[in-house]
Amino acid sequence: MPELPEVETVRRMLENEVLGKRIEHVDVFRDKNVVTGAEEFKEAVKGKRIEKMGRVGKFLIFHLSGGLALVSHLRMEGKYYDGSYEDPVSKHEILRFRFEDGSRLSYLDTRKFGVIYLKKEDELMSAPPLTEVGTEPWATDPEALLKAYRRKKGPLKEALLDQGIMCGLGNIYADEVLYATGLHPLKRCPTLTLDDAKRIVEESSRILKMAIENGGSTIRSYHPKEGMDGRMQNALKAYGMVGHPCERCSFPLAKIRVGGRGTTYCPHCQRDEEHPFVVSVTGPIASGKSSVGRYLEANGFRRIDLDEVVRELYQDPAILEEVDRILGLSSKENGLDRKAALEILANDQKKKSELEAYIHPLAYEKAIEEAANSHADKLVYEVPFYLGSPIEEITNCLIYVEASQENKEKRILERGKNPEEALALNGSYPWLEAKAKANVVISTNGSIDDLVAKLKAYQYLG
């Protein structure tokens, strides 16, 4: 869909081709697109000269002699083509002007959503559709923008697309502006600050001006004209770049849907308290999850260890009673009888499954609640039972840790536990499946310094 820079490119193209030409005749092949009436339009523009090509937001304006103006919105796929009036008529042609020199200008629209209005010049700016167009970014006051945006209940990206407040951003440049400002596409409008609004205005102006200089983006549905390609698509940092590493932090750009529109963004750079960057660390028992978690904690991540959450749950008498019932234990006096529990879990797959089905959902719920209450914008979950969990659904980046059998056994012994029993808890869990999903796979066999050096290579973990 053409956005402001593309429409400006079309305006400049038309200025070169049709300025000063006199309209001798108009064929309208599809009346519906001329919203002010096709018959009246054909009559009125006959004999008029195109005096000036203007643009307001994404509306093109043909200023005609005789105090008339033709207002054209290309919507999804509208395009203007020139040539000879004798050229065959395309099946997508909506209308065709014949100029007195025998040349033509055709309006084509494969989707047929484009609209054309005939207006009196002196009423142009005082009646719809142009009164419904907001200010262009370079003419937008950040305070006014903030006030208008904060009234909106939906996500920020939807506000950026609202042409009635600030005009000019469509799906492509809205993604670019969000990326440049570091704001999350789903940020709730009422949480915007004046500083956010200033950056939105600044980046919208900068990006749209750069796009105009580059002749717009030539992408899928939009070509101003055959043989005419914009160059802005080469300068896009977010739109169409899903899976590519972010230019700032190297994390792969992700795609989500916002109000039905595909939206590409960097989950690491575009974050806030309500939309944190979520890292999960998974891997078998004693593979070194905590070493990675602690490194991230030292780098500003809020750390939540699911094993710890489970241990806290066992302190709750009601939960402990249920755990005892499942395992056939009676450990009420001094909390959970860990040694006995471990032995049962290592040997009785049925009881292990039953316990997990009970305790894991409680642990996920508590962990996610703890994360929300922390208001952190970077989170790390150490989560041994990751696959299919609600944590998996909210994770942006998965780190898989692995260690040799020897190292795992050594670590378990250091914790005063029986390696054979503890490692039996890894059971038949599909570790390879978890590993295959990981953004980062890291071996923890070396020293801590070694591990830190490896993690430092990932900018977005720092």
Ligand SMILES: [Zn+2]
């Ligand atoms: Zn980034």
